[in-house]
Amino acid sequence: MSASTSTPHLPAYAAILRHAVLLVTGALVLIPFVWMVSLSVKPPGEIFRAHFSLWPSQFYGVENYTKALTEAPLLRYMGNGLIVCTLILGLQIIVCAPCAYALAKLRFAGRDLLHGLVLIGLLLPHQVLSLPLFILCYQLGILNTYAALVFPYVVSPFGIFLFRQFFKAIPDDVVHAARLDGLSELAIIWRIMVPMALPAVIAFSIFSVVGHWNDLFWPLIAVRDQSLMPPPLGIMAFKNEEAGNDYGPLMAASTLVVLPLVIAFLAAQKWFVEGLAKGAVK
Amino acid sequence: MSGPLALSSASDERSTTRSDRTSPTPAASSARRRVLKEALAAWTLAGPAVFFLFVLFFVPMIGVFIIALTDWQFGARSLSFVGLANFREVFADHGFRTSLFNTVIYVLIVVPGTLVLGLLTALLIESGNSCRSFYRAIHFLPFMATLTAMAIAWEALLHPTIGLVNQTLAAIGLPTANWLRDDKTALSVLAVIDIWQNLGYAMVLFLAGLKSIPQDLYDAADVDGADLWLDRLCTVTLPMLGPVSMFVVIVVALRAFESFDTVKVLTQGGPGHASEMLLYTLYRESFEYLHTGYGAAVAVVFLAIVVTLTLIQARLMDRKVHYQ
Numbered sequence: 001m002s003a004s005t006s007t008p009h010l011p012a013y014a015a016i017l018r019h020a021v022l023l024v025t026g027a028l029v030l031i032p033f034v035w036m037v038s039l040s041v042k043p044p045g046e047i048f049r050a051h052f053s054l055w056p057s058q059f060y061g062v063e064n065y066t067k068a069l070t071e072a073p074l075l076r077y078m079g080n081g082l083i084v085c086t087l088i089l090g091l092q093i094i095v096c097a098p099c100a101y102a103l104a105k106l107r108f109a110g111r112d113l114l115h116g117l118v119l120i121g122l123l124l125p126h127q128v129l130s131l132p133l134f135i136l137c138y139q140l141g142i143l144n145t146y147a148a149l150v151f152p153y154v155v156s157p158f159g160i161f162l163f164r165q166f167f168k169a170i171p172d173d174v175v176h177a178a179r180l181d182g183l184s185e186l187a188i189i190w191r192i193m194v195p196m197a198l199p200a201v202i203a204f205s206i207f208s209v210v211g212h213w214n215d216l217f218w219p220l221i222a223v224r225d226q227s228l229m230p231p232p233l234g235i236m237a238f239k240n241e242e243a244g245n246d247y248g249p250l251m252a253a254s255t256l257v258v259l260p261l262v263i264a265f266l267a268a269q270k271w272f273v274e275g276l277a278k279g280a281v282k
Numbered sequence: 283m284s285g286p287l288a289l290s291s292a293s294d295e296r297s298t299t300r301s302d303r304t305s306p307t308p309a310a311s312s313a314r315r316r317v318l319k320e321a322l323a324a325w326t327l328a329g330p331a332v333f334f335l336f337v338l339f340f341v342p343m344i345g346v347f348i349i350a351l352t353d354w355q356f357g358a359r360s361l362s363f364v365g366l367a368n369f370r371e372v373f374a375d376h377g378f379r380t381s382l383f384n385t386v387i388y389v390l391i392v393v394p395g396t397l398v399l400g401l402l403t404a405l406l407i408e409s410g411n412s413c414r415s416f417y418r419a420i421h422f423l424p425f426m427a428t429l430t431a432m433a434i435a436w437e438a439l440l441h442p443t444i445g446l447v448n449q450t451l452a453a454i455g456l457p458t459a460n461w462l463r464d465d466k467t468a469l470s471v472l473a474v475i476d477i478w479q480n481l482g483y484a485m486v487l488f489l490a491g492l493k494s495i496p497q498d499l500y501d502a503a504d505v506d507g508a509d510l511w512l513d514r515l516c517t518v519t520l521p522m523l524g525p526v527s528m529f530v531v532i533v534v535a536l537r538a539f540e541s542f543d544t545v546k547v548l549t550q551g552g553p554g555h556a557s558e559m560l561l562y563t564l565y566r567e568s569f570e571y572l573h574t575g576y577g578a579a580v581a582v583v584f585l586a587i588v589v590t591l592t593l594i595q596a597r598l599m600d601r602k603v604h605y606q
Contacts, residue, residue, distance in 0.1 A: 014511070018410045025403060026420040029478065033423070035446055036435035048444055099331030108321035114328060121339045123592050125540060127561055128585045131568050131578055132345030133338070135356075155334035185323050214428045216543045217561070221569050232430035236547055239434055247438055254431035261426050269419050272426060277486045 033258075040064055040251035047247050064248035065256070072241075074253055076227060077234030078260070084149045084230055085209045091154040092208060093194075093201065100163030101189045105175050115164075121157030127217055134221055148222040149230065153212065159204050162278060166197035199274075206268075206275035213261060231257040346585070349578035356572050368579040378580065380555040381563040384469055385539060388559060391473040392480070392538040393531055399477065400484025400530065405519070407485070408492045409511065418489070422482035429479060433547040436475050437462065462548050465556035472544050472557055480537060484530050491526030495519065525598060532595040539587060560584050 038054050039047055041061035046053075068074055102108070103115055126133075129152075137148045170193060178188045194201060216232040223229060229237060235257050239250055265272045325332075348354070350368050354361035372378050407417050424432065439446050440461040448458040461471045499518045506517075542561040545551060551558030551566070564584060568577030 015410055015412075018406050019413070022403065022406050022413075022417045025399075026417060029421055029424060029482070031446070032432055032435045032439055032478070033427070035439050036432075039438055095330045095334060098327035102324040102328040106320050106324040106327075107317075108324035111324070114332065117332075117335055117340070121335055123589055124339055124343060125585070125588050127540065127542070127564065128346060128581045128588070129339065129342040130564075131349060131574065131581060132342035134569070135345070136337075136342065152338055155331050155338060157335070157339070160331060185327060189327070210426050214426075214430070216430050216546065217565070220546070220565070232428055232543070235428075235431055235434065239547070250434060251438065254434045257431040258427045261428065262423065265423065265426055266419065269415060269422075273418065273422060273486050276426065276483070277490060 036251050036254055036258075039247050040255050042248060044246070044248060060248060061252075064252040067246075067249040068238075068252035068256060071249065072234065072238040072253060073226060074234065074238075074256060077229055077231045078257070080146075080228060080234075081213050081230040083146060085212045087146070087150045088153045088212050089205055089208045091150065092156045092159050093204075095155050096159035097163055097194055098186070098189055100160045100167055101185075101193055103160070103164045104167035104170075105172065105193075118157050118160045118164075121155075122161055126152065130218065130221055137222060144223050144225055144228065146228065149219055149228070152218065156204075156208065158207070162200050162204050163197060166200035167193050170196050202271055203275035203278050206272055207278065210261060210272075210276065346578050346581050349574055350582045353575060355574050364575075368575040369582075372576060372579045372583070375576075377555055377558070378563060381551075381558045381560055382583075384555070384557065385559045388469055388473050388476070388541065389535050389538045391470060392476045393535050395473070395477040396480045396484045396534045397527065397530055399481040401488050401523070401527070403481065404485045404488035404492060405515070408489065418482075418485070421485050424479045425482045427479075429543040430547055432479070433475070433544045436544075437548055440471065463553055465553045468549050468553060468557040472541070472548065475544050476538055476541055480534055483537075484534060487530050487533070488523065488526060491523050492519070495522045528598050529595065532591055532598065536588060536591050536595075539584075539591070560587075 034054070038056075041059055041064065042056040043058050043060035043063070046056050046058065046060075099114075099118075103111060103118070133152045134143075137143045137151065140147075140151075142148045142151060174192060174196070175188060178192050183191065213230070214232060215230070216236065219230050219233040220236075223233070226234070226237060235253055238253055348361075351363060351365065352361040353364045353367075403417070403421050407414055438444075440448075442448060442458070442460040442463075447461065451458045459467055461467050495518065499522065500514060503514055503518050507513075540561055541559055542565065545557060545559055545562040546565070549557040551562050560580065561584065564577055564580045567573040567580060
């Protein structure tokens with residue numbers, strides 16, 4: 001299965017060396033997280049004292065986190081992120097799954113052409129299209145609304161691509177049997193194909209939610225009102241307001257923005273790794 | 283915008299008229315009706331996706347080229363064709379050339395750095411059996427953490443007086459710097475942050491590659507007397523990782539080309555143009571300076587680079603399939 005099955009036991013010194021190196025690189029990778037959390041519980045005096053300590057002598061976490069939550073509408077930002085990510089994901093699945101089913105299980109003129117279009121869509125980076133999309137949103141009169149944050153993403157070529165792959169692996173007999181049972185094509189998609197391709201749905205959901213929760217580029221263009229900002233844009237606005245001087249609350253806000261995905265990741269590590277590795281084709 | 287709808291409704295019309303007219307034998311006509319019914323169902327199911335693919339991808343794509351080749355500006359009611367004037371302006375602009383040059387340098391730092399560190403951690407994790415998912419989780423964490431927020435954490439880390447980096451350097455007697463405000467270091471520091479973010483991603487792709495190496499090859503290497511870990515590494519593991527490595531190079535290069543968040547949050551392309559990169563130039567020209575034609579021309583250049591890299595990637599993926 002892997003290199004290690006043929007070498008089940010490393011010599012003791014090699015095993016120790018392995019742990020030593022990985023612990024050091026792991027610690028280095030974690031430093032920004034640790035520093036962020038550490039500053040988020042320090043009072044201003046300790047942050048600006050020119051000597052290093054991980055834990056504050058005076059715990060100031062409550063003050064910093066309260067300030068982060070009250071001075072910036074941080075909960076609002078995170079609520080916006082949740083609304084936008086949920087809407088995008090829901091619409092993407094509703095739009096992409098039927099198309100993927102048609103591509104995987106139905107024969108029709110133009111199928112190869114359609115598949116080709118999906119692959120071309122997969123190739124186009126969304127940032128390149130931002131100028132026309134901005135104009136389109138302006139024409140539709142949806143700039144500076146939730147709709148502007150969601151609309152450009154309602155179809156995902158990657159979603160169609162991934163669902164099609166999984167649907168193709170489901171035997172045709174399943175579809176035929178369902179038709180004999182009198183199920184409509186839509187019922188076949190939502191009651192049989194999507195549940196059977198659940199791993200693909202989960203992988204895609206993680207890919208989509210992580211991507212859109214973290215996206216700064218499009219929200220920066222699409223919305224101006226603070227009340228509509230998703231977390232990355234919100235925290236950038238908070239940083240600019242604070243002029244970067246009030247580190248404690250800023251770090252507290254950063255910690256809170258990063259936290260939901262980190263918790264979800266630690267709870268479902270395997271799914272996250274798989275879902276985001278699949279996104280490599282995108 | 284009506285392209286895809288027209289397409290599907292045209293095929294609908296054809297299907298109804300044809301099934302009405304032709305009825306040579308009952309069996310043949312019922313077979314034909316089934317075929318048409320399936321085509322109708324397929325285009326109906328794919329309809330919404332096709333519509334949005336056109337509205338959100340293909341029409342905007344054409345739009346970028348139109349804007350790049352005309353003198354159109356935001357709010358203008360008319361436009362006229364100006365040929366390659368926008369591209370000439372872009373390439374004559376010192377700012378753009380710097381931005382393109384910076385992006386290339388940045389990618390040339392990020393790709394090898396990410397590749398080597400990702401491969402090393404993957405090999406180390408696979409070489410033993412204990413704590414695998416623990417190490418994998420730690421190294422992968424930056425990849426999914428919100429980069430805007432983490433950039434703010436990095437800024438604190440790199441702060442000239444109170445940052446951990448300078449405090450540590452000063453403590454061991456090394457020279458310190460104002461990392462993000464010095465034109466000699468700003469771009470490299472952003473590259474380091476990018477490597478930090480993506481090495482876990484490269485690691486995961488390499489781990490998948492390692493898992494797909496057939497055990498037979500290691501057994502054969504054993505027979506040939508390659509019993510040391512290093513021997514196996516050089517004779518089996520690394521050669522077999524060739525295709526995956528190329529894949530990782532392209533994926534990481536694409537991500538590096540698309541770097542934006544750290545530039546926007548940490549340096550705004552500065553000091554001077556020292557850390558200005560393509561996507562940031564595209565954003566600033568298009569949406570801050572409302573320099574529409576220029577912005578669209580930058581978008582076309584950016585697209586050309588990304589498409590070239592992606593096509594190379596698709597080529598490599600095809601070849602990988604052939605090998606198996």
